[in-house]
Amino acid sequence: MSVFKREEVLYPEYLPLNLPHREGQIKLISENLSLLLKNSKPMNIFIYGPPGVGKTAVSKFILREFEQYSGIKNIYINCWQYNTSFAVLSEIGISIGAFVSRRGWAKDEIFSRIVQTMENNRLNLIVVLDEVDQLIKNDPNVLYDLLRIENYTKQKIGLIFISNDKYVFRNVEDRIKSSLNLEDIEFKPYTFLEMKDIVEQRMKEAFVAYEEGVSALVAAKAAERGDVRVALEILLKAGRIAKDKLRVEDVKKVIKEENNPRAQEIMKVLREEEKRILEILDKPRTTKEIFEELKKSIKISRTEFYRVLDEMIKKGLIKVLGKENRSSLLYKAL
Incomplete structure (x- = not known):
């Protein structure tokens, strides 16, 4: 008999209904982006911090809320997959319903279609560029392209950049850097108690039954790096070898293995x-x-x-x- 009630709750891509201990960051980012509802320009946001501290989850959580309740078009782009100006602009164009081709078109043509579609549909945008260091390393000119969209339309665009590297913009050209107008938001590693809260929340959703002491053991291991993905990976593996309920011994077996959630995420794309x-x-x-x-x-x-x-x-x-x-x-x- 499976010990899982909902195994998918432990998958890295699962987005819960609430994100404990990130309420402050969610409020700050949401209030800033809410300016788009008044057709005003928000500050662009730079989210940074080590892996597994909720940067991507918070961004997707906010996008989901805005999509449901505001009508503002939201676009999430992982820069491991889209790491050139052409790729990023094409993805934005396709996401907003502009007629663009991924092949044979000049970048300026795609740019014009994006502007035209935004203007015709009175469309304001939120664009999240996750792992933006990959884009900056490969083709930083797309930052300039995105920043100049508002020069050609009355509509507004809010940009969210995400990176593990606090200094990711250090080598960007001055003309781009001065135009970014960034609000920096740091995500610090979860403490043990914060991690324990998160683990317990997921366990309640994921498992039929579990031993007391499991959450503390998992949280302690994950808190060594402050990475919640480590906790989710341990729980998922332990649940798959558990018999009638999730036990401390199941977790101990899994902890002996080396976990590298970041590598697994990269492999997917x-x-x-x-x-x-x-x-x-x-x-x-x-x-x-x-x-x-x-x-x-x-x-x-x-x-x-x-x-x-x-x-x-x-x-x-x-x-x-x-x-x-x-x-x-x-x-x-x-």
Whole structure:
């Protein structure tokens, strides 16, 4: 018999009805974005803090509330998936119902369609750029593109940037940096007691029955990093090996394993060839070895292979260890 009442409550993408210990941040961000209801320009927001402290969850929570009750169009973009100006603008255009093509169009054409659609439909936007460091690293010009939308329409746009790196904008051009007009909001790691509250809330929704002491044990482990995803991963794994109810012993077995929720999240948004390359890099290998192994399962040209490798190095997915027999020696960074 399964010990789960609702297993999906423990999935990383699950968004609960309330987010304990993030009420202050939710209020601050919501009040700022509420200016869009009056067709006024809100401050752009920069959310930063270590992984697993609720940055993405709070943003999606606020988007959900605005979508339901305000009519303002909300767009969430993960910059691991969309890391160029063209990709970001195309996604925004498609999300608001503008007729745009992902191929064969100039960036300015997509930009014009976005402005036209906003103007014709009197549409104000909230755009969240999660993992914005990937965008800044690859193509920071999109920030300038987004900031200048309001130069061509009376409609307004509120931007939310999310990163683990407090100093992610340090190398951005001054002309962009001065126009960002950012409200910085720090998300600090959860304390043990905060983590315990969150764990207990999820356990009540997820499990039919559980032993006393489970929540404290899970919270203590997750609080070492202040990362709530660690807690969810432990509970999910422990629940899957539990018999009649979730026990402390089940949790102890799981805690012995190494948990890396961030790596799991990244893997979900990678292309097939990127995932396969990471699988091949179970130990340091040369580019020649990787290419020969990759060809066995994926049809790919040498040119395309090196382009994918270059992208993965820029994203921080793999690192160059040195040279071996005239080939670069690579290893996965996750």
